[in-house]
Amino acid sequence: MGDVRLMKGNEVIAEAAIRCGCDGYFGYPITPQSEVMETLMIRKPQEETGMVVLQAESEVAAINMVYGGASCGKKVMTSSSSPGVSLKQEGITYLAGAELPALIVNIVRGGPGLGTIQPAQSDYFQAVKGGGHGDYKLIVLAPASVQEMNDFVDLSFELAFKYLNPAMILSDGVIGQMMEKVELSEYKPRWTAEEIEKISGSWATTGKTPGAQRRISTSLDLDSAKQEIFNHKLQAKYRAMEENEVRFEKIACDDAEYLFVAYGSSARICQKAVEQAREKGIKVGLLRPITLFPYPTKAIQEMLKNVKGILAVEMSAGQMVEDVRLAVNGKVPVEHFGRYGGIIPTPEEVVEALEQKILGK
Amino acid sequence: MTATTEINKIISKENMVYGKTSVLLDNEMHYCPGCTHGVIHKVIAEVIDEMGIQDKTIGISPVGCSVLAYNYLDIDWQQAAHGRAPALATATSRLMPEKYVFTYQGDGDLASIGCAEIIHACNRGENIVVFFVNNAIYGMTGGQMAPTTLEGQVTATTPYGRDCAVTGFPMKITEMIAMLPGTRFVTRQSAETPGAVRKLKKVVQKAFENTREKKGLSFIEIVSTCSSGWKLSPVKSNEWMKENMFPYYPLGTLKDE
Numbered sequence: 164m165g166d167v168r169l170m171k172g173n174e175v176i177a178e179a180a181i182r183c184g185c186d187g188y189f190g191y192p193i194t195p196q197s198e199v200m201e202t203l204m205i206r207k208p209q210e211e212t213g214m215v216v217l218q219a220e221s222e223v224a225a226i227n228m229v230y231g232g233a234s235c236g237k238k239v240m241t242s243s244s245s246p247g248v249s250l251k252q253e254g255i256t257y258l259a260g261a262e263l264p265a266l267i268v269n270i271v272r273g274g275p276g277l278g279t280i281q282p283a284q285s286d287y288f289q290a291v292k293g294g295g296h297g298d299y300k301l302i303v304l305a306p307a308s309v310q311e312m313n314d315f316v317d318l319s320f321e322l323a324f325k326y327l328n329p330a331m332i333l334s335d336g337v338i339g340q341m342m343e344k345v346e347l348s349e350y351k352p353r354w355t356a357e358e359i360e361k362i363s364g365s366w367a368t369t370g371k372t373p374g375a376q377r378r379i380s381t382s383l384d385l386d387s388a389k390q391e392i393f394n395h396k397l398q399a400k401y402r403a404m405e406e407n408e409v410r411f412e413k414i415a416c417d418d419a420e421y422l423f424v425a426y427g428s429s430a431r432i433c434q435k436a437v438e439q440a441r442e443k444g445i446k447v448g449l450l451r452p453i454t455l456f457p458y459p460t461k462a463i464q465e466m467l468k469n470v471k472g473i474l475a476v477e478m479s480a481g482q483m484v485e486d487v488r489l490a491v492n493g494k495v496p497v498e499h500f501g502r503y504g505g506i507i508p509t510p511e512e513v514v515e516a517l518e519q520k521i522l523g524k
Numbered sequence: 525m526t527a528t529t530e531i532n533k534i535i536s537k538e539n540m541v542y543g544k545t546s547v548l549l550d551n552e553m554h555y556c557p558g559c560t561h562g563v564i565h566k567v568i569a570e571v572i573d574e575m576g577i578q579d580k581t582i583g584i585s586p587v588g589c590s591v592l593a594y595n596y597l598d599i600d601w602q603q604a605a606h607g608r609a610p611a612l613a614t615a616t617s618r619l620m621p622e623k624y625v626f627t628y629q630g631d632g633d634l635a636s637i638g639c640a641e642i643i644h645a646c647n648r649g650e651n652i653v654v655f656f657v658n659n660a661i662y663g664m665t666g667g668q669m670a671p672t673t674l675e676g677q678v679t680a681t682t683p684y685g686r687d688c689a690v691t692g693f694p695m696k697i698t699e700m701i702a703m704l705p706g707t708r709f710v711t712r713q714s715a716e717t718p719g720a721v722r723k724l725k726k727v728v729q730k731a732f733e734n735t736r737e738k739k740g741l742s743f744i745e746i747v748s749t750c751s752s753g754w755k756l757s758p759v760k761s762n763e764w765m766k767e768n769m770f771p772y773y774p775l776g777t778l779k780d781e
Contacts, residue, residue, distance in 0.1 A: 220644035230602070230605075231602060232615035235619050254605065368582050369623075370579045370581065371579055379602075379603065
């Protein structure tokens with residue numbers, strides 16, 4: 164057993180960043196995620212690992228600092244909550260267009276607009292369908308526990324550098340604010356200049372070596388023919404992610420006749436709902452997508468042999484349910500249950516929704 | 525001795541008094557005839573060459589006519605979203621403090637959409653060099669009004685001349701920046717005569733020396749022309765600049781600490 168602590172989800176993001184050898188964090192305060200930067204400021208990683216932590220003048224500046232840092236081949240990240248992540252969309256699409264690895268953490272709160280500071284899952288479309296302009300995808304990981312807040316920081320960087328693509332941790336105010344037991348990761352040293360040259364030397368703008376090819380970090384190509392070829396390359400990358408990086412968890416699915424599909428804190432609520440429904444004799448299971456892009460489409464399709472109906476549970480008016488319906492393609496009924504605007508559903512409500520919307524049919 | 529051998533002898537290395545720096549690439553520039561960008565690029569390239577910092581310099585190009593600046597200087601480049609170059613430079617300089625980082629921005633990029641980013645990078649005193657090319661117009665998008673467009677100046681979006689009662693006033697952003705304690709060296713130059721180019725080169729060198737000495741932010745405005753946007757010949761553009769731009773944007777060093 165390593166370093167086990169009782170910590171808040173947001174604090175763990177900061178701690179995991181330091182421990183995984185992150186080079187830079189650039190943020191801007193917004194509720195309910197301000198503890199990420201506050202924890203980093205208290206921890207002073209600049210004295211420990213040399214990690215740079217900077218409070219930017221805006222979310223726009225923060226994400227563009229991430230673009231600058233990522234262009235240098237560094238492990239850099241930002242975190243924010245919904246209204247702030249909307250502001251970051253410009254920088255995120257540039258990161259995707261320049262094929263730069265970076266981590267963006269969204270501790271989602273209810274919207275639209277300034278909305279509320281309470282938890283929600285209403286940024287699903289923005290996270291998994293692009294968000295900014297142009298045809299691009301983020302790698303999106305959805306933690307359902309404080310432990311996964313720890314684990315997914317390092318994993319996000321690993322995937323971001325593997326595919327040269329920005330990755331997002333799509334969490335919410337519940338996971339960000341709640342305290343749980345967490346086993347922290349072992350310390351990994353930050354990459355040295357030599358390691359960066361070895362890993363990212365073909366594209367990282369670290370200063371042109373005499374006689375070598377210069378590196379240009381850009382998303383611009385005015386030649387449409389070349390731009391189309393580049394877009395094909397991006398699409399091939401996203402297909403490779405769909406092939407290789409789908410992650411999900413199945414709970415009580417072996418004998419399931421009905422299925423909840425839920426991610427993040429909704430999945431935690433559904434876990435309890437599974438227990439309550441089974442006490443009533445309803446054979447229901449839970450499929451929890453861990454990666455929201457790439458989405459576990461095949462895993463849902465494989466469940467259709469035995470499952471007679473699916474309830475997608477999310478703290479939104481119905482966003483992820485569309486991806487469930489695309490996977491199911493009309494083969495069994497798919498319904499949505501959600502509370503929104505910062506309201507968290509109870510397991511009882513979820514079971515009731517299952518009975519009314521799926522079993523009642 | 526043939527004529528060719530004679531020429532080769534004259535242009536032999538030991539007789540050369542001037543040559544194009546190799547930091548300036550041979551790519552054909554897309555800039556219009558009379559545009560100031562080419563001269564500014566050459567000056568920056570020469571200073572990088574003479575200081576021997578080509579392998580340690582990272583340029584950040586803007587959105588605007590100089591978006592393609594990375595095609596002309598043989599260094600590593602990052603291309604920023606409109607106005608955001610100072611944010612990219614902030615991270616680049618902080619994560620690689622031993623490097624020379626500069627942004628190259630126009631008036632729309634720096635003084636309008638990127639106003640917040642430049643003010644705050646200056647206020648933090650980032651150890652970078654900022655080149656601010658002010659030709660009082662948006663060149664690339666087709667000659668629209670910039671924050672630095674002069675009163676009465678005709679542009680594509682002020683076809684009857686800039687009316688300050690409606691659009692606000694020509695912005696002296698360099699004066700604003702000089703007030704910030706984070707900046708060390710703030711100067712306004714031009715590049716329309718050999719003398720002006722020589723002066724410009726001196727301040728560019730001083731700015732990169734400031735980076736080397738970790739002195740903080742050096743800000744160089746270059747009052748420039750836009751023959752296409754102004755719809756004047758290159759010669760007339762220089763005259764218009766001297767008559768109209770120089771009185772409002774006076775040349776000289778505002779701050780040198």
